[in-house]
Amino acid sequence: MSIRHGITHARQPRKLHDGTLYWPKTMPHIPAYPMLRRREETEVAIVGGGLTGAICAAMLARSGIPCVLIEGKQVASGSTAANTGLIQFCSDIMLSELMGRIGEKNAVMFYHACRKALVTLAQLSSDTGEDTGFYTRSSLYCASCEDDVAKLIREYTMLRKYDFPVSWGIPARVGGKISEVKAGALTTHGDAEINPLRLTHALLAYAVRLGARVYENTGVLEVGRMNGRFTLLCQEGEILARRVVKATGYLPGIVTPSSAGAPILKRSFALATVPGQVPDEWPDHYMMWETARPYFYFRTTPDGRILAGGSDDSLYDPTCDGKLLTNRTNGLLAQLGELFPGHEWQVEDAWCGTFGESSDDLPFLGEHPDQPGIHHALSTGGNGTIYSVIAASLLQDRILGRDNRLSSLLSPGRRTVDASYMPHIPNSPDHSASLFA
Incomplete structure (x- = not known):
């Protein structure tokens, strides 16, 4: 037939x-x-x-x-x-929130599968014998406002309960204004960055x-x-x-x-600074993201750049004029500036990309x-x-x-x-x- x-x-x-x-x-x-x-x-x-x-x-x-x-x-x-190359076992939906949707057993199973997948990817990268830009990192997951602190504490409790590598609080060696701008944070360990x-x-x-x-x-x-x-x-x-x-x-x-399922298409914006722009107050190549939706995030690169992204909107076509891209790039720089005031950023690349979410x-x-x-x-x-x-x-x-x-x-x-x-x-x-x- x-x-x-x-x-x-x-x-x-x-x-x-x-x-x-x-x-x-x-x-x-x-x-x-x-x-x-x-x-x-x-x-x-x-x-x-x-x-x-x-x-x-x-x-x-x-x-x-x-x-x-x-x-x-x-x-x-x-x-x-x-792709900005942040690899994390935590999903966009918190484990504690996913439990309310699909049940505790299924949510934990899914999160453990994500953790296992990260380990598998690390081994695959090693097996290639090439420089893939794969480096193990820790991620700072910040509460965007005071109201999100309780939610983040609940997430920390659930992650600890099921033996995920997580610690509470902003590490003492992290400087800048993060502890002032962000109401709280947890840190997940064993995440990674890649050159996609x-x-x-x-x-x-x-x-x-x-x-x-x-x-x-x-x-x-x-x-x-x-x-x-x-x-x-x-x-x-x-x-x-x-x-x-x-x-x-x-x-x-x-x-x-x-x-069958179909993605909800949106677009997001990202930038890469020139080399040598990682602030001294940001040690150990942490990756950072937050509880707000859409969320702001950033990471470093091996040659000392900051890669930052966010400013998502509901338009799915990434085609944009120079003025819009400049405005969104300046918005991302402003969020970086809140965390590291007084630092002068020089952007070398800026782009917009399509991504999808599911309901x-x-x-x-x-x-x-x-x-x-x-x-x-x-x-x-x-x-x-x-x-x-x-x-x-x-x-x-x-x-x-x-x-x-x-x-x-x-x-x-x-x-x-x-x-x-x-x-x-x-x-x-x-x-x-x-x-x-």
Whole structure:
């Protein structure tokens, strides 16, 4: 049976970022990958060449599972290039708040999975043998106002109860005006920072060494399924696979059933200062974020820059004029100035990027009941890299026949989301699905 679908999408950015990006400057020689011009047969086809796809390829290849990754443009040129590279086991929704939504047992399970994913990512980074900018860090989670202190204390109590590495208060060696501007804080330990561009290319090189194949400038025109196998028709080649991973992020990809989750698209702003701008009052390369929503955050870089971000709004297209970008950049600098008054900041790069949230603050990962064999890896919120590792783990477990208790909790077909504008695909064992162009 073969069914074709004409598809439109009501909320779709034309591109994923605007402005000038910092990370491409850290890789003067970016690897190139060939275009697919033949037929490939494999176990898993990964559609999307950003950090999510690279994590999936590396974890599958390390497990001996054959895979082919394709990217419609250049590898790591979408959201990955605009990622500010903060990796934390804490989610945008506090553990204590998540308990009220999905129950204490499920919330703790999810948080432990995030912590485990961070450890897995650290090992993957080490296994590549390359400089990925992965460094273990601690994160200062600040109460934005007096009213949030009680909430932060409750979160600290829950994290301690379930053995997460956390301590209370602003460390004594942290100076500036943080203890005056922020009403309270907790510190999580064992978080990390990355260079997302370097990490993506390192993971892909690692996956290729283990047998994976990677192609860029290879868009998918159509996905068909027949006799339990998928055919991905590309411009000049095709892939035959038993499973497909949708790792296209916030750009178009394989059609999602109407009952599946869809991200709430927004945009955020970020900046990178010139080198040598880390204040003396900010030791140990802490990362900082806060309880306000949207929240302000910042981190340092190995060459002494400050990377700061926030100022989110509900517009999903990152295209913006110079005046708007300047205004939002100045707003971020003003928030830095509150913490470190008297410090003069020089901005070298500033950009705007699209990101997505979900209505229940959980990512959309795994198979949808209406699309057996298609694995969704749609990471939402500020913890997307961690969620990408979880997506790859769910896929591994599915292929290897292992149960994973997160499958139903994070399923793109769960009932707690509103995706009324998404198109519908009939539940047919054999069909072809159009792709977004």
